[in-house]
Amino acid sequence: MDIxxxxxxxxxxxxxxxxxxxxxLGNEVPYFIFDYNPEHELIVRQSIRYFVNRVPLRIQVLNLLEMVIELFADIGLEGLKQYEEEYGTEGLFDALRPVIEEEKIVDNIADAAKEAQIVFITGIGSVFPLIRAHELLNQLHPRVTDVPVVLFYPGTYTGQGLSLFNRFESNGYYRAFSI
Known part of the structure; x- marks a missing residue:
């Protein structure tokens, strides 16, 4: 079956x-992973936009890269770029991680879920390695349990683990359903 x-x-x-x-679902969390070949990223993005604009459902589409950028709006992209030039990519990641790990992204997703029938999470590939799918889903687990959450994942989900871009293995994750 094609994409x-x-x-x-x-x-x-x-x-x-x-x-x-x-x-x-048998009392399991309503988390789903739509995995796909990373080369189909643009098709997936376009299909999500097309679908969301044509159905009468309340779907929250949350792009993780946009959420991270919003967290650092006071610094701005130029400030982040300047920081990276001065301290390197690892230095930038070290500076960003504590803010991201404060669960602000999880809080924002949980807030958006209150108004939705379905939550779509996109952009996980754009924020790697700052945010990892299994860590995000583990943090969401106690916070969002009453609406289906679909993570669009450019890679492979086996039901036991994730492989971003079909190259980077993550810690095991088994709570989500493959869809």
Whole structure:
């Protein structure tokens, strides 16, 4: 099945009442991972925009890169770029990690979920290695349990672990359903 067929089937499935009401999850968290070949990133982005604008559901699309940039709005992109030039990429990451790890992103996702029927999380590849999918989902676990959360993942999810870009293995993660 090609990527567009998978996306069409996915978008069809998530509109069903059983999905929206989280039936059949057996008391598991309503987390889903839509994994895809990283070369299909632009097709996935375009399909999400197309779908969200055409269905009568309250879908919150949260892009992690945009959320990180928003956290540092007071410094701005130029300030971050200047900091990286002065201290290097690792120095920049070391400076950013404590702010990101304060769970502000998780708080923002939890707040957005209150107004949604479904939450789509995109951009995990853009924020690697600052934010890792398994860590984000683990932090969300106690906070967002009443709406389905779909992480769009450019890589592979085996049901036991994640491999970003089909190159970087992460710690095991098994709580999400492959969709």
């Amino acid at each position: 567009q067929q998978r996306l069409d089937r996915f978008f069809e499935e998530i509109q069903k009442e059983d999905f929206l009401n989280m039936r059949g």
